[in-house]
Structure formats: structure tokens, C-alpha cells
Amino acid sequence: MEESDFIWMDGELVEWEEAKIHVLSHGLHYGTGVFEGIRAYEQEDNGSAVFRLEEHMDRFIDSAKITNIDLGYSKKELIEAVENTIKENKLKKCYIRPIAFRGYSKLGVNPREVPVKVVIAVWPWGAYLGEDAIENGVSVKTSSWSRHHPNVMPTKAKATGNYVNSALAKSEVNKDGYDEALMLTPEGNVAEGTGENLFIVRNGKLYTPPSSSVLEGITRKSIIQLAEDESYTVKEEKITRDQVYRADEAFFVGTAAEVTPIASVDNRKISNGRGEITNELQNKFMELVKGRVEKYKGWLHRVEQN
Ligand code: PPE
Numbered sequence: 586m587e588e589s590d591f592i593w594m595d596g597e598l599v600e601w602e603e604a605k606i607h608v609l610s611h612g613l614h615y616g617t618g619v620f621e622g623i624r625a626y627e628q629e630d631n632g633s634a635v636f637r638l639e640e641h642m643d644r645f646i647d648s649a650k651i652t653n654i655d656l657g658y659s660k661k662e663l664i665e666a667v668e669n670t671i672k673e674n675k676l677k678k679c680y681i682r683p684i685a686f687r688g689y690s691k692l693g694v695n696p697r698e699v700p701v702k703v704v705i706a707v708w709p710w711g712a713y714l715g716e717d718a719i720e721n722g723v724s725v726k727t728s729s730w731s732r733h734h735p736n737v738m739p740t741k742a743k744a745t746g747n748y749v750n751s752a753l754a755k756s757e758v759n760k761d762g763y764d765e766a767l768m769l770t771p772e773g774n775v776a777e778g779t780g781e782n783l784f785i786v787r788n789g790k791l792y793t794p795p796s797s798s799v800l801e802g803i804t805r806k807s808i809i810q811l812a813e814d815e816s817y818t819v820k821e822e823k824i825t826r827d828q829v830y831r832a833d834e835a836f837f838v839g840t841a842a843e844v845t846p847i848a849s850v851d852n853r854k855i856s857n858g859r860g861e862i863t864n865e866l867q868n869k870f871m872e873l874v875k876g877r878v879e880k881y882k883g884w885l886h887r888v889e890q891n
């Protein structure tokens with residue numbers, strides 16, 4: 586990975602190499618942590634802005650609430666910490682990873698009395714699934730691993746432990762030569778990718794699985810609004826895997842993945858790798874994050890740099 590200079594740790598900026606924790610940290614052993622993934626984009630006027638920072642911080646705070654983690658910082662303090670970390674690293678365009686987890690004091694599953702550590706790292710991160718994927722789409726395979734039942738893991742929390750499930754699915758399909766996994770709900774409907782939400786297009790309408798069965802993606806919400814503003818109908822409803830097979834177009838969305846076309850699912854070709862509506866929404870999304878669309882400037886949180 587590309588490194589930056591400083592990482593914010595419990596209120597202090599420390600050098601990248603010095604941002605260390607003890608190997609007996611609770612979060613490492615039991616997955617007791619929550620995180621966010623956010624992007625800052627260089628703007629048209631050479632400034633920098635974070636995409637929907639307030640909404641990401643709201644989700645971070647909600648994830649902490651669900652998992653009984655007391656962050657110890659207000660939303661305002663966390664936002665200022667993100668701004669400072671970006672400024673001190675002199676980055677205009679970066680990925681932002683806030684994480685809060687149970688640190689070191691004693692082992693044993695009970696998290697009570699184990700101190701919480703809060704960290705914010707920023708670094709340059711290009712196309713999540715590769716530059717080629719953004720242009721030509723990814724090959725997708727349905728994973729044999731299901732997504733979590735909501736009474737097994739809190740699917741609304743972006744909890745570190747939840748990602749064992751994603752990592753299993755991702756490595757399973759990568760080993761078989763596919764780029765990304767399609768994950769189903771415990772009932773067998775389509776849920777999402779290992780780190781992205783999914784949309785399909787059929788007969789000019791967009792469909793995406795209901796928020797109850799997926800991580801409520803902020804990119805997902807933005808794409809729904811963008812599509813509706815362009816007068817497309819968007820339906821949040823249950824989707825089966827064979828509905829994806831016969832889709833005219835399909836694409837993944839997420840902070841890291843942005844808008845990534847899907848070229849095939851379980852060896853069924855979708856569109857020609859990059860459908861028309863996918864192309865339109867991808868272009869519009871990449872324009873607006875750079876501050877080129879007046880209407881969506883409210884989604885951009887400026888970070889003033891010298
Ligand atoms: N579903 C999952 C499971 C998920 O992890 C993400 C984000 C999304 C949907 C999309 O959510 P949003 O970013 O709010 O649009 N995945 C993050 C982590 C990726 C990683 O590999 O790490 C991300 O995109 O930052």
C-alpha cells in the first residue's frame with residue numbers, strides 16, 4: 586500500500602511507522618472494532634473535499650453504538666480530526682480509514698473495561714478493483730459463503746469482525762480466477778459484494794436489494810438519488826441470482842469501488858461489460874465528487890489546505 590506521513594491515534598498525530606498497538610489487543614483477538622471508509626477528492630479549483638463526511642461519521646457513531654463501543658469523541662471532534670489528518674499529510678485526494686477498537690488491558694471475550702482506541706489513517710488509494718475494472722468491468726462469482734443473518738452479526742454496523750465473512754468469500758472466488766464475489770442473504774437472495782453494494786438494470790429500470798439485507802452504503806444512497814434525479818426508476822426490492830444473470834447491466838458501488846461495472850456473473854456475460862446506464866451514472870458520479878456539478882456540492886466537505 587501507499588503510505589502517508591502521519592496517523593491520528595487517540596488525539597495525537599504520530600509517524601506512520603510508529604502507529605503501533607499491542608499484539609494482545611482485544612480487537613485483534615475477537616474482532617471488536619468498527620470502521621469507516623471515506624474518500625477525499627481533488628476539486629476542480631485544486632482544493633480538496635471529502636465526500637459525504639457527515640454521513641460517514643454518523644454511520645461510524647451508529648456502528649459504535651450497535652457494538653457498545655464508547656468512542657469518547659463527538660462527531661465534531663472526529664470531523665476535525667479527519668480534516669487535520671488530511672492537511673498534515675498534505676493530501677488532496679486520499680482514502681480515509683477511521684477505526685475504533687478494543688485495545689490492550691486483558692484478554693477474555695468480555696469487552697467491558699477494555700479501553701477503546703480511535704485511529705484515523707489516510708493514504709492514496711487508486712481503483713479498488715483495478716483501473717481495468719472501472720473501464721471494462723469485473724468478473725463475479727456467487728460465493729458459497731452467505732452473508733450474515735442479522736441475529737448472528739450486526740449487518741448495519743461496519744464492524745471489523747464482520748469482514749471475516751467478506752475475506753472468506755473474496756479469497757474463495759479470487760482463487761477460482763474471478764475478481765469479486767456476489768454474496769447472498771441467508772435466505773438465498775442477492776445481498777451485495779464483499780465490500781460493495783449492487784445494482785442491476787433491466788428494461789431501463791434500476792434495482793438494488795433492500796437496505797435491510799445489506800450494509801447501508803452511502804454510495805448506494807447517492808446513486809439512488811443521482812439516478813432518480815436523471816428520471817430513472819429505482820426499486821429497492823429482493824433480487825434473486827437468476828435475475829442478475831438476465832440483467833441488461835449490473836454494477837457495484839462503494840467508497841473504495843466507486844462505480845464499477847460488472848462484466849459477468851457465474852460465467853454469464855452481462856451487457857458488453859459496461860452498459861449505457863452504468864456508464865452514464867459512473868461518469869456523473871466521478872464528475873460530482875470532483876465538485877463539477879453545482880447541484881451536488883452539498884455532498885462535499887471542503888478541507889482548506891495551504
Ligand atoms: N457493502 C459492504 C460490505 C462494504 O464493506 C461497503 C464499503 C459497502 C457496501 C459500500 O458502502 P459505502 O462505502 O458507504 O458506499 N466497503 C468499504 C471497505 C472496503 C475495504 O476493502 O476495506 C469501502 O468501500 O470503503
